[in-house]
Amino acid sequence: MTSLDPARLRRTLADHLEESGVLETPAWRKAVEDVPRELFLPSFFKDWPDPDGTTRYTPVSRDADRDEWLSLAYRNETWVTQIDGRITADATNGPVTGFPTSSSTMPSTVVGMLESLDVDHGMSVLEIGTGTGYSTGLLCHRLGEDNVTSVEVDPAVSERADQSLEAAGYSTWTVTGDGLLGHPRRAPYDRTIATCAVRRIPYTWIRQTEPGGIILATVGPSAWSYGTGLAKLTVKDDGTATGRIIGRTSFMPARAEAAVPFSGDLSARTAYADIERRTSLSPDVLNDWMPAFLAQLAAPGAQLVRAVSDSRETVYLFDTGREAFAALTADGDGDGDEWTVRQGGPVAIWDAIESALTVWQDAGEPDLSTVRLEVSPEAHTYWIGEKPALRWKHQHQPLSR
Numbered sequence: 001m002t003s004l005d006p007a008r009l010r011r012t013l014a015d016h017l018e019e020s021g022v023l024e025t026p027a028w029r030k031a032v033e034d035v036p037r038e039l040f041l042p043s044f045f046k047d048w049p050d051p052d053g054t055t056r057y058t059p060v061s062r063d064a065d066r067d068e069w070l071s072l073a074y075r076n077e078t079w080v081t082q083i084d085g086r087i088t089a090d091a092t093n094g095p096v097t098g099f100p101t102s103s104s105t106m107p108s109t110v111v112g113m114l115e116s117l118d119v120d121h122g123m124s125v126l127e128i129g130t131g132t133g134y135s136t137g138l139l140c141h142r143l144g145e146d147n148v149t150s151v152e153v154d155p156a157v158s159e160r161a162d163q164s165l166e167a168a169g170y171s172t173w174t175v176t177g178d179g180l181l182g183h184p185r186r187a188p189y190d191r192t193i194a195t196c197a198v199r200r201i202p203y204t205w206i207r208q209t210e211p212g213g214i215i216l217a218t219v220g221p222s223a224w225s226y227g228t229g230l231a232k233l234t235v236k237d238d239g240t241a242t243g244r245i246i247g248r249t250s251f252m253p254a255r256a257e258a259a260v261p262f263s264g265d266l267s268a269r270t271a272y273a274d275i276e277r278r279t280s281l282s283p284d285v286l287n288d289w290m291p292a293f294l295a296q297l298a299a300p301g302a303q304l305v306r307a308v309s310d311s312r313e314t315v316y317l318f319d320t321g322r323e324a325f326a327a328l329t330a331d332g333d334g335d336g337d338e339w340t341v342r343q344g345g346p347v348a349i350w351d352a353i354e355s356a357l358t359v360w361q362d363a364g365e366p367d368l369s370t371v372r373l374e375v376s377p378e379a380h381t382y383w384i385g386e387k388p389a390l391r392w393k394h395q396h397q398p399l400s401r
């Protein structure tokens with residue numbers, strides 16, 4: 001017998017979200033108080049870092065220790081529910097390692113996004129990335145199950161979410177498929193929200209969202225585990241969508257865009273440079289969120305690797321999909337003032353990053369929230385101040401300014 005009362009845990013969670021300023025609308029508070037998160041988390045993984053830096057995931061389930069399971073389910077935490085596209089907590093005995101591929105996102109992020117979606121009674125919503133179905137459940141509570149369509153790429157994840165939603169009393173439209181295509185059958189939607197990150201806003205989402213409707217999605221994922229931004233766009237009558245980056249978020253990338261673990265001989269990959277030049281832009285700038293965000297937008301799909309040889313560090317950026325690389329080595333005494341950059345392949349990765357970061361530096365290095373975005377059928381254009389920081393043509397992935 002458990003001594004914990006889920007309804008009380010929900011109220012405590014709602015209080016916490018309200019006190020931290022995330023939960024503002026009474027209707028969303030009611031949803032948090034009514035939708036049982038534990039139904040969407042019958043089992044999940046608790047994670048902790050090992051001394052060697054590896055993250056280990058230990059299964060937690062309602063059958064093992066009900067009180068622990070229930071209290072964790074109502075923590076304001078992200079709980080991983082699938083690793084490497086196949087490992088689930090109900091089929092695991094001991095700790096495992098790997099890449100998280102599905103989760104129940106922390107409630108403050110879920111609720112913060114729902115608040116930013118500016119929904120109203122009777123609106124229809126397309127959600128990309130059903131995951132456990134918890135956020136879908138909150139949407140169903142607020143808008144009614146017929147107004148919610150949720151797309152999940154992973155069939156097993158989708159089936160579990162469907163069962164959890166049914167258990168919570170919602171027979172909604174859960175669709176198994178690639179959410180980058182939206183779900184044309186039920187379009188148009190008043191709102192589109194993605195709980196996985198995308199390199200760019202798929203134009204299908206703009207087509208499937210009513211003029212005046214809102215799209216909310218995390219942009220800028222890559223091999224770097226941070227440095228993504230939440231884009232909020234309004235669809236216009238002329239078929240474009242405009243908006244800005246409203247804050248930082250961190251989401252797992254859409255499956256097709258996830259980085260493939262990097263391996264291989266670095267010297268072989270960088271043997272043939274097309275351009276070699278000096279740069280005063282240190283790659284260390286990429287340790288900070290805002291420049292990392294811009295760099296990921298400028299070089300989508302690139303992965304960052306640091307290597308030390310003869311006590312000299314080289315920072316590599318590899319776009320394995322396009323067989324392009326940039327390799328940066330500190331000049332002279334290695335104090336980081338001047339770098340030599342060698343670039344090879346069909347796109348000059350560092351040129352693209354440098355030109356986006358130069359616009360940002362010239363504007364006085366403003367915060368993420370100053371970045372505006374326009375998506376047309378032809379291109380994505382990001383603006384900082386009055387200057388386009390980068391323009392990304394859809395047909396031709398490389399960028400020009």
Ligand SMILES: C[S@@+](CC[C@H](N)C(=O)[O-])C[C@H]1O[C@@H](n2cnc3c(N)ncnc32)[C@H](O)[C@@H]1O
Pocket residue numbers: 101102103104105110128129130131132133134135136151152153154157177178179180195196251252253254255256
């Ligand atoms: C962070 S989880 C979603 C969290 C979820 N909204 C919740 O509240 O539990 C991200 C989900 O997006 C899914 N996903 C990844 N790429 C996708 C795609 N192309 N289309 C639809 N779903 C995708 C993943 O399988 C994963 O389940």
